[in-house]
Amino acid sequence: MLNNTALFRQACYLNGQWVDTELCLTITNPVDQSVLGTVPSLTVADVNRTIEQAHAAQTDWAAITAKARAKILNRWFALIEANVDDLGTIMTLEQGKPLIEAKGEIHYAASFVEWFAEEGKRVYGETIAQTVNTNRLSTIKQPIGVCSAITPWNFPAAMITRKAAPALAAGCSIIIKPASETPFTALALAELADQAGIPAGIFNVITGDARTLGAPLTQHPLISKFSFTGSTQVGRTLYEQCASTIKKTSLELGGNAPFIVFDDADIDKAVTSAVQAKFRNGGQTCVCVNRFYIHDAVYEEFLEKFAAQVGKLRVGNGLEQNTDIGPMITRRAIDGMQVLLDDALAKGARQLVLGNEVAEQGNYINPKILVDVNDTMDIVHEEIFGPIATLIRFQDEDEVLAQANNTIFGLAAYFFSQDIGRVYRVAEKLESGMIGINTGMISNEVAPFGGVKQSGLGKEGSRYGIEDYLTVKYLCVDIA
Numbered sequence: 452m453l454n455n456t457a458l459f460r461q462a463c464y465l466n467g468q469w470v471d472t473e474l475c476l477t478i479t480n481p482v483d484q485s486v487l488g489t490v491p492s493l494t495v496a497d498v499n500r501t502i503e504q505a506h507a508a509q510t511d512w513a514a515i516t517a518k519a520r521a522k523i524l525n526r527w528f529a530l531i532e533a534n535v536d537d538l539g540t541i542m543t544l545e546q547g548k549p550l551i552e553a554k555g556e557i558h559y560a561a562s563f564v565e566w567f568a569e570e571g572k573r574v575y576g577e578t579i580a581q582t583v584n585t586n587r588l589s590t591i592k593q594p595i596g597v598c599s600a601i602t603p604w605n606f607p608a609a610m611i612t613r614k615a616a617p618a619l620a621a622g623c624s625i626i627i628k629p630a631s632e633t634p635f636t637a638l639a640l641a642e643l644a645d646q647a648g649i650p651a652g653i654f655n656v657i658t659g660d661a662r663t664l665g666a667p668l669t670q671h672p673l674i675s676k677f678s679f680t681g682s683t684q685v686g687r688t689l690y691e692q693c694a695s696t697i698k699k700t701s702l703e704l705g706g707n708a709p710f711i712v713f714d715d716a717d718i719d720k721a722v723t724s725a726v727q728a729k730f731r732n733g734g735q736t737c738v739c740v741n742r743f744y745i746h747d748a749v750y751e752e753f754l755e756k757f758a759a760q761v762g763k764l765r766v767g768n769g770l771e772q773n774t775d776i777g778p779m780i781t782r783r784a785i786d787g788m789q790v791l792l793d794d795a796l797a798k799g800a801r802q803l804v805l806g807n808e809v810a811e812q813g814n815y816i817n818p819k820i821l822v823d824v825n826d827t828m829d830i831v832h833e834e835i836f837g838p839i840a841t842l843i844r845f846q847d848e849d850e851v852l853a854q855a856n857n858t859i860f861g862l863a864a865y866f867f868s869q870d871i872g873r874v875y876r877v878a879e880k881l882e883s884g885m886i887g888i889n890t891g892m893i894s895n896e897v898a899p900f901g902g903v904k905q906s907g908l909g910k911e912g913s914r915y916g917i918e919d920y921l922t923v924k925y926l927c928v929d930i931a
């Protein structure tokens with residue numbers, strides 16, 4: 452199935468070496484739970500050793516120029532692009548998303564490597580007007596040191612490169628623990644990092660029990676910065692663990708995105724964008740819509756057109772052509788959605804009958820639309836993380852803004868309006884780190900990705916993304 456079987460690695464990449472252990476984790480295909488392979492289950496001692504090696508290697512990496520680092524990163528970028536078919540296949544096998552989406556994610560992942568290779572050359576210090584005539588004041592920026600990261604299963608490639616690329620471009624080393632459902636994409640990226648000539652110890656991928664490995668990654672004194680993407684619940688725990696050694700911390704956590712359609716919106720555009728923003732990756736993205744707020748005057752039109760498009764979505768194996776929605780990552784994820792669904796139905800929501808019913812077995816679930824939803828229902832407050840759309844009617848702007856902001860989360864929000872005054876009013880009042888206005892697709896490497904409230908801390912991608920891997924040092928020179 453792969454053109455280059457060397458990309459399918461069942462070992463950890465530590466200090467430039469492929470390391471195996473007797474104790475393993477078994478990785479399965481979410482389509483049918485068939486075994487794909489195994490990866491090592493490392494111990495705390497293995498991780499501590501890797502951290503020490505990453506620390507030793509980082510000094511030399513920081514000492515070469517940003518331009519020299521960019522050359523190596525650009526080789527990594529080119530290798531990722533050249534292997535997009537195999538990387539996409541590995542991702543679909545372990546994660547389930549349709550192959551076209553998996554390949555799209557590989558391009559997205561590669562874009563961070565290309566972007567930060569260049570951004571590394573644009574790290575500027577500054578001079579500051581002195582307060583005493585005989586002083587000269589300036590700042591320099593330096594790599595923060597050894598970094599660690601823990602990433603989720605829903606974007607097995609992009610969440611790795613969105614952290615590793617700025618770290619490496621800045622002159623840091625990094626140790627990454629990918630999600631246990633999807634380690635093979637991360638290990639394939641490590642194989643390509645090795646081929647690109649990234650020196651031993653600079654980019655490391657570890658696998659094993661999350662709690663066991665999470666302890667040294669968040670508490671080892673040689674780690675200067677920790678970056679996490681995952682659920683808010685786990686993020687809170689890891690943030691606490693980082694407190695013991697006062698690590699610089701970035702958190703990209705859960706969301707509860709509202710999608711508001713005003714009565715002056717282009718409804719056809721809103722419907723197409725709604726389908727993309729809700730059902731991409733089977734609804735399993737942190738920026739997926741969780742709540743649709745539709746103005747009373749356009750509600751029926753929106754619902755009719757939306758239901759028609761959702762009814763055409765095809766559920767199936769991501770490797771099959773024409774699949775729009777692959778399997779959910781685990782059966783447990785579907786059970787969690789069922790609890791939310793049951794609560795909503797018991798409190799008066801109605802589930803529409805759509806045309807695309809496949810047998811709901813294993814990890815397959817049909818896309819669903821719930822109407823008559825209100826904020827007494829848990830589904831409005833919790834991240835659904837699956838293909839269930841919830842629709843709520845509203846009458847006016849202030850009312851819908853209050854409802855949209857009534858959440859602990861603040862990652863992405865979307866709204867549709869053609870009134871320029873409303874566009875600015877609503878964009879300024881939505882409590883969210885990222886806002887899609889008349890679009891449901893907002894992610895790219897050049898724009899700052901990140902949330903407010905309990906959706907996280909810090910920005911990834913963009914010119915801000917490298918700052919988290921740098922420290923500002925102030926120099927005060929007396930010239931008298």
Ligand code: NAP
Pocket residue numbers: 601602603604605606628629630631632659660661662664665666680681682683685686688689702703704705706736737738834862902906907
């Ligand atoms: P998760 O359960 O929080 O797991 C994420 C990662 O944390 C995995 O690698 C997991 O390892 C690890 N982990 C879990 N418990 C841990 C512990 N006690 N100590 C150390 N590590 C631990 O989240 P998920 O289900 O994989 O991903 C979905 C969540 O990620 C959603 O909430 C989504 O919104 C969020 N997300 C956010 C963004 C963003 O940029 N804001 C992007 C993508 C996803 P194991 O796999 O080994 O358990």
